[in-house]
Amino acid sequence: MTYLAKPKFHHPTLARNAIGFTRRDYEGAISTLCAGCGHDSISAAIVQACWELDIQPHRVAKLSGIGCSSKTPTYFLGQSHGFNTVHGRMPSVLTGANLANRTLTYLGVSGDGDSASIGIGQFVHAIRRGVDMVYIVENNGVYGLTKGQFSATADRGSVSKKGVANSDSPLDMVTMALQLGASYIGRGFSGDKAQLVPLIKGALAHRGAAFLDVISPCVAFNNHAGSTKSYDYVRAHNEAVNRMDVIPARAQIAVEYGEGRMLEVRQHDGSLLRLRKLDAGYDPRDRIAAMNLIQQRHAQGEVVTGLLYVDPEADDLHAHLDTVAAPLNTLGTAELCPGRAALERINASLR
Ligand SMILES: Cc1ncc(C[n+]2csc(CCOP(=O)(O)OP(=O)(O)O)c2C)c(N)n1
Ligand code: SF4
Ligand SMILES: [Mg+2]
Numbered sequence: 001m002t003y004l005a006k007p008k009f010h011h012p013t014l015a016r017n018a019i020g021f022t023r024r025d026y027e028g029a030i031s032t033l034c035a036g037c038g039h040d041s042i043s044a045a046i047v048q049a050c051w052e053l054d055i056q057p058h059r060v061a062k063l064s065g066i067g068c069s070s071k072t073p074t075y076f077l078g079q080s081h082g083f084n085t086v087h088g089r090m091p092s093v094l095t096g097a098n099l100a101n102r103t104l105t106y107l108g109v110s111g112d113g114d115s116a117s118i119g120i121g122q123f124v125h126a127i128r129r130g131v132d133m134v135y136i137v138e139n140n141g142v143y144g145l146t147k148g149q150f151s152a153t154a155d156r157g158s159v160s161k162k163g164v165a166n167s168d169s170p171l172d173m174v175t176m177a178l179q180l181g182a183s184y185i186g187r188g189f190s191g192d193k194a195q196l197v198p199l200i201k202g203a204l205a206h207r208g209a210a211f212l213d214v215i216s217p218c219v220a221f222n223n224h225a226g227s228t229k230s231y232d233y234v235r236a237h238n239e240a241v242n243r244m245d246v247i248p249a250r251a252q253i254a255v256e257y258g259e260g261r262m263l264e265v266r267q268h269d270g271s272l273l274r275l276r277k278l279d280a281g282y283d284p285r286d287r288i289a290a291m292n293l294i295q296q297r298h299a300q301g302e303v304v305t306g307l308l309y310v311d312p313e314a315d316d317l318h319a320h321l322d323t324v325a326a327p328l329n330t331l332g333t334a335e336l337c338p339g340r341a342a343l344e345r346i347n348a349s350l351r
Contacts, residue, residue, distance in 0.1 A: 006030060018054045026050045026057060028078035032071070038190030038216030038231075039069050039138050043076040045193050046107070046136075049200035050077065053248065055105065061097055062107045065090040065119060068145045069111035069138035069216070077107075088119025091126035091135070095317070098131055101327035102318050105204060106133040113143040116152040116171050123173070127180040127209050132316035134203040134210045137173055138190075140218035141229035148221025159226030172298065174308060177211040178291050183314030184210035185290070187305045189234050190217065194243075199307060201246040205271040208314035215303060234303055241282040241293070241306040247272040267312045275307060284310050 006027065014022040026047040031040050050060070057079035064070035066087035073082050081104070085093045094108045108126075115123045115137050126135070141154040148161060152171045159165050177185050184206040188196040196214065203210035215234050217223045223230045228237075242263075249270025263283070265273040275284065283289065290309045297304045324331070338346075 017051050019056065021051065021054075021057070023047055023051045025079065026077055028073070028075045031075045033068055033075075034218075034220050036219040037068065037144075038140065038214075038218070039072050040075070041190040041193060042136065042138055042196070042214055042216055043072045045188075045190075045196040045200055046076050048193070048197050049204060052197070053201055053204055055204065059104055060107060061094075061104045062109065063090050063094045063097070064109045065111070065114035066145070067111035067114045067143065068218075069109060069140075070114055071145075072138070073107075073109055088114050088117070088122055090114070091119065091122040091131075094133055095126055095129065095131050098133065099317070099321075099323065101329070102132065102323070102325065103327055106131070107204075108133055108135045110135070110137050111144070112137055112139040112141060112151040112153040112173075113145075116173055117143075120152070120171075124176070124180060127177055127182050127211060130181065130183065130209050130314070130316045130320065132207055132209070132318065134200070134206075134212065136200075136212045136214060138216040139173070139213050139229065140216050140222055141227065142218050142222045144218040144221060148218070153229075155228045158228045159224075161221055161224055163226075172294065173211070174213045175291055175294055177209075177213075178287055178294075178309055181209070182211045182309070183208035183311040184307075185309040186212050186307045187303070188212060188214045189238055189303075189305055190214055191231055191235065192238070192305070195240060195305065198244040198246050202244060202267075202271075202273050202307065202310075205246060205248075205267055205269050206310070206314075207268045208311070208316045215305075228301070228303075237302050239279075239297060239302045239304050241279040241304060241308070242275040242277050242284065244276075244307050245274045247274060265310055265312050267310075268314075273307065273310065273312075278306070284308055 060080040062073040063083045064073050090108050098106050143149045150166045154166045155170045186199040188199050217231045263275040284307050294304050
């Protein structure tokens with residue numbers, strides 16, 4: 001229950017990261033989601049990723065919309081800034097916050113209903129603007145919070161718990177993010193933490209719009225035979241194109257691998273994405289090839305996962321707009337008031 005505080009007691013031998021925090025320091029309140037809900041596994045992966053990256057919790061802003069998925073920021077990063085927005089409006093609030101203060105790490109958490117149905121316009125524009133953020137959609141194919149109606153990501157022909165087949169075409173948010181220009185794109189599965197934690201770490205280290213679609217089964221309304229978002233279905237149809245390690249800039253690189261099996265991509269912050277190729281021909285730097293493979297495999301009922309696209313040279317909205325680096329609330333009169341002469345010049349240019 002959210003009103004039950006977790007005990008503050010930490011066992012003295014709990015492992016600490018480089019800035020002295022235990023994993024517990026990255027947790028939030030006790031989850032109220034259904035036992036077995038995929039969303040709780042994603043929260044655990046976020047905790048693990050932030051702990052491993054030595055992120056200072058108070059330098060993170062977590063934002064969400066409405067839904068079971070959008071409730072989850074209460075259950076992780078209890079010492080970070082949080083903003084639970086209106087349904088489908090997380091991207092615009094995140095964009096505004098990011099423009100006002102670029103020194104924080106922005107983590108947007110949403111659902112397939114929140115982002116692919118009511119919030120689709122907001123999703124589209126935040127991605128195409130290149131807002132520097134990690135945008136996670138916890139994708140279960142239904143509106144879990146309002147009792148299991150199909151969302152826009154539900155596959156045509158997939159069957160609801162009550163036996164009704166979905167007649168609408170699905171919307172694939174990964175393909176959309178590729179088309180819209182996101183510069184780091186991955187698909188994960190809440191049942192595969194070993195794959196998901198590095199995907200989140202790489203996204204946190206990325207500059208630009210990072211988008212992660214995480215298939216996250218709803219055990220209450222969409223985990224039966226006939227669903228393409230159930231644990232069984234995704235386990236049976238998960239085609240991972242690669243496995244990734246994220247090596248922070250400060251770490252020594254000790255192991256060398258054979259050519260052909262490995263691909264190394266260095267990001268702007270110096271972190272290294274080391275990819276073990278499971279599909280030898282897959283190159284996550286090729287946007288068009290990524291779209292083709294995802295669509296081909298989807299037509300065959302397969303779910304392609306892994307790091308699907310990355311542009312390590314990407315920039316972000318601040319670079320496009322040439323904004324000041326300092327947070328707006330730290331600017332004083334000297335920076336904000338250009339003076340009479342400058343104002344007169346501006347006014348004259350407008351006459
Ligand atoms: C403006 C508005 N319309 C509708 C709702 C009702 N509503 C609440 S959550 C939700 C869908 C949530 O689905 P999703 O984002 O997939 O989250 P999940 O619960 O599946 O994790 C809806 C339609 C609302 N809260 N506000
Ligand atoms: S209703 Fe579904 S999405 Fe919501 S908490 Fe329960 S299992 Fe998770
Ligand atoms: Mg949902």
